[in-house]
Amino acid sequence: MEEKYPKLQILDENGEVVDASYRAEMTEELTKDLYTKMLRARLFDRKGVNMQRQGRIGTYVPFEGQEAAQIGSAMAMGEGDWMFPSYRDHGATMTFGHSLKNLFLYWKGRQEGCLPPEGVHIFPPAVPIASQLLHATGAAWAEKLKGTDRASIVYFGDGATSEGDFHEGLNFASVFNVPVIFFNQNNGFAISVPIEKQMKSKTIAQKALAYDIEGIRLDGNDVFSVYFHTRTAVERARAGQGPTLIEAVTWRYGAHTTADDPTKYRDQSESAARREKTDPLLRLERYMKNEGMWEDSWLAKLEASLSEEIEAAVKEMENVPAAKVDDMFDHVFAENPWPLEEQKQNYSLVRGER
Amino acid sequence: MTTAIQTKKLTMVQAVTDGMRVMMNEHSEVIVMGEDVGRNGGVFRATDGLFDEFGGERVIDTPLAESGIIGTGIGLAMNGFRPICEMQFFGFIYPAFNQIMTHASRIRARTLGAFTVPMVIRAPFGAGVRAPEIHSDSVEALFTHMPGIKVVVPSNPYDAKGMLIAAIEDPDPVLFLEPMRCYRSSKMDVPEGKYTVEIGKGARLKEGDDVTILTYGAMVDVALKAAEQAESKGISAEVIDLRSLYPLDKEMISESVQKTGRAVIVHEAPGTGGLADTLTSLINDTSFLYMRAPVERVTGFDTPVPMFALEDHYLPNPERVLHAIEKTVKF
Numbered sequence: 024m025e026e027k028y029p030k031l032q033i034l035d036e037n038g039e040v041v042d043a044s045y046r047a048e049m050t051e052e053l054t055k056d057l058y059t060k061m062l063r064a065r066l067f068d069r070k071g072v073n074m075q076r077q078g079r080i081g082t083y084v085p086f087e088g089q090e091a092a093q094i095g096s097a098m099a100m101g102e103g104d105w106m107f108p109s110y111r112d113h114g115a116t117m118t119f120g121h122s123l124k125n126l127f128l129y130w131k132g133r134q135e136g137c138l139p140p141e142g143v144h145i146f147p148p149a150v151p152i153a154s155q156l157l158h159a160t161g162a163a164w165a166e167k168l169k170g171t172d173r174a175s176i177v178y179f180g181d182g183a184t185s186e187g188d189f190h191e192g193l194n195f196a197s198v199f200n201v202p203v204i205f206f207n208q209n210n211g212f213a214i215s216v217p218i219e220k221q222m223k224s225k226t227i228a229q230k231a232l233a234y235d236i237e238g239i240r241l242d243g244n245d246v247f248s249v250y251f252h253t254r255t256a257v258e259r260a261r262a263g264q265g266p267t268l269i270e271a272v273t274w275r276y277g278a279h280t281t282a283d284d285p286t287k288y289r290d291q292s293e294s295a296a297r298r299e300k301t302d303p304l305l306r307l308e309r310y311m312k313n314e315g316m317w318e319d320s321w322l323a324k325l326e327a328s329l330s331e332e333i334e335a336a337v338k339e340m341e342n343v344p345a346a347k348v349d350d351m352f353d354h355v356f357a358e359n360p361w362p363l364e365e366q367k368q369n370y371s372l373v374r375g376e377r
Numbered sequence: 378m379t380t381a382i383q384t385k386k387l388t389m390v391q392a393v394t395d396g397m398r399v400m401m402n403e404h405s406e407v408i409v410m411g412e413d414v415g416r417n418g419g420v421f422r423a424t425d426g427l428f429d430e431f432g433g434e435r436v437i438d439t440p441l442a443e444s445g446i447i448g449t450g451i452g453l454a455m456n457g458f459r460p461i462c463e464m465q466f467f468g469f470i471y472p473a474f475n476q477i478m479t480h481a482s483r484i485r486a487r488t489l490g491a492f493t494v495p496m497v498i499r500a501p502f503g504a505g506v507r508a509p510e511i512h513s514d515s516v517e518a519l520f521t522h523m524p525g526i527k528v529v530v531p532s533n534p535y536d537a538k539g540m541l542i543a544a545i546e547d548p549d550p551v552l553f554l555e556p557m558r559c560y561r562s563s564k565m566d567v568p569e570g571k572y573t574v575e576i577g578k579g580a581r582l583k584e585g586d587d588v589t590i591l592t593y594g595a596m597v598d599v600a601l602k603a604a605e606q607a608e609s610k611g612i613s614a615e616v617i618d619l620r621s622l623y624p625l626d627k628e629m630i631s632e633s634v635q636k637t638g639r640a641v642i643v644h645e646a647p648g649t650g651g652l653a654d655t656l657t658s659l660i661n662d663t664s665f666l667y668m669r670a671p672v673e674r675v676t677g678f679d680t681p682v683p684m685f686a687l688e689d690h691y692l693p694n695p696e697r698v699l700h701a702i703e704k705t706v707k708f
Contacts, residue, residue: 081507081685110509132507132685150511151469152441182441186472213441215417221440280509288417346686355680362649366678370690373700 028228028240033247038309045251051316057246058307061090063329064114070333075281080130086111088276091303092208094118095249099257105144105175107159112178116145123336153183156192163203174202174260182213197234202260205268210275215288231268243271244303384566389559392534392567393423396541399571401431410437411463443473451481454496467502468514481550482525497544498552503595505558507685515646520552521623528622530554532597534565539574556595579626585615588639588702593619596643603698631663638669639705645692648676670708673701
C-alpha cells in the first residue's frame, strides 16, 4: 500500500526540487508568502504556549511542526469555500482569514473565540473527534445543491480515522459525490497512542479505496506538495469530480495540549531530531537559499512585523471586556423559553443585580 | 479482637487506581480499556502504573472510538470478562450512547438473564477545572433515565475506591462518574486491599434539624460550605451525599426530609429533567405530609456548560444554595 500511495514530495528534506511539475509556479512571491504564513502560525503557536504557562489563557493546543500541512492546504482554498477545523488547526484557520484576536480569545475560555470574521466560512473547532467530517460533507453538499462551485475542507488527525463518523463522512461524500476535501494530518500520535496501535493499515490514504474516492498521501512537511496537491483536489471537487482524502504525513513536536506530558509515552529526542531534519520552515528556507531567494535581513524584518501583529492581537484580546453573564442564557435559543428566562431572572436576583 | 487496618493517604484519582489494581490482582478477568489508559496512564493518571503492572493485554490502549470501546466491551463482558471501560471525559461518551442505550443496558432484559454485561464505565465529569469546551458536561440524567444501568458518583477518596470495587463486582453495567474537581482536591486515609461501599446507599455527612441538602459529586463541598454559612445564621442543615443516583437511597432521603421538613437539592447538571426532578418526586411520594416548604432546587442552568470564562456563573455556589436554604426556612 505504501507503493500504491507514495508520500508525494516536491521538495526533499534538503530543499531540493524532486518533482518539477510545478516549477514554473514556484515563484519567489508564492514561496515568500508560504514562508510568511508558516512563520506567522509558528510564532502565534509559541505565544499561545507561553501565555498558557503565564496563566493568561487556559489549556492551549499546540500544532508546531504541522505548519506546512495547515498553511499549504488552507492556501489552496478560495473565497467562499468552507473550513471545518479540529481544535489543533488554528494555523489553517488563521491563514483562511480567522482573526488572531478571536483565536486567542477561544483559548481564554470565551465563546466569542468561535466567531470568524463576517463572511468567512469557518466552523468552530470540533472538540469531539471526527464529528466535523460530516458537517463538511453537508456544507459542501449544500453548495452542490445550490449549484455553486464552492468546496469545503475538513481537518482531522490520525486518531479520528477510528471513529465511526470518519467512515460515515467518507461514505456520504462518495455516495452523493460531494465537493469536500478530507484533509488528514497524520502526526503519528493520538495523544499517547502511536499510529501502529491505532490501525494496521499502512497508510490512511488507502482508506479512500473502500469508498471509491480519490486518495492521496503526501509529505505534510513539504508546503509545496501540500499546496499544489490540495489545489488539484479542490479543482477536481469544483469540477464535480467528487471528494478526495488527503493524508499529510507530519509530526507534532510538542504535547497534545498544554495539559499533556509527552515524555510519559514517547522519546522526545525524536522531536528534536525532526526539527533538524524535516522541519517545514527549515526545508523551505533551504529551498530559498538554493534558489537565491533568502536574505537574513528579510527574515529579521518579517519576524519583527509578525511579532508585532501577534502582540497587538494579544493586547486586543486582553482588552476585550469581561464576559457577560446574560450571554450564557441568551444564545441557547432564538428566544428564551420560559424555564431559561426564569433561571436567568432568578440568578440575577441572587447576584443582586435586578 | 480488632485487626489493625493499614491505610494510605490517597487522592480520589489515586483511590480509583488503587481500586482497579486490587480487583485486577484478585480477578484475571478484570481488564481496563480506553484511550490513552496504557503507557500514558490516562489523561488524569487514573490508570497510572497499571500498564507496567498488568501488561498491555489487560490494560488496553484502544483505537480512538468510544462506540468501539463500549461495543467491544459488551462482547467481552458477555463472554467472561469484566471490562472497566474508560471514557476520557463524560462529554466524549455520546458516540457510545447508542451502544449503552440499545445494548449494554438491556441485554439482560432481552435475553431474560441469559446474557449479562458486568461492565463498569468510568468517566471524569463536571465543570470547574477550566477545561476546554465539551469537557465539562454533567449529563448523568441521560443515564439515570436509561433502564438497566446503575449510576454512581463518589465525592471522596474512600468512597471512590469502595464504590469502584462494588461496581466491578456488580453483575450489571455501572456508570461510575468521577468528579474532576475532586480528583486531587483532598487526600484521605484509604484502607489498603479490598473493601466495598454498597451501591444504593447515601452518606449523611452532617446532621441537622431544619433543612436537608441532597447532593453528590463536586457539589458536596459546595453544600457543606452553604450548610456552614447557614449554621451562622441559626439554621441547622443536614447534608446527604447521595453517592448512588440510580438506585437512590430512598430510606435515608425520606427519613431525613421527614425529620427536617425541608429539602434543597443541589446538582450542577441542567435543571430541567435533572436528577432533582426525580428526587422531588421521591420526596412527594414518601414525605408529602411532612413537608413544611416546597422543595428547592439549585442546579446548573438549561444552557450548555459555557466556556470557562463563565463556568463559575453556571455552577451552583454556596451563595445560591444558602439563598435556597433561607427560602425554605422563611416559607
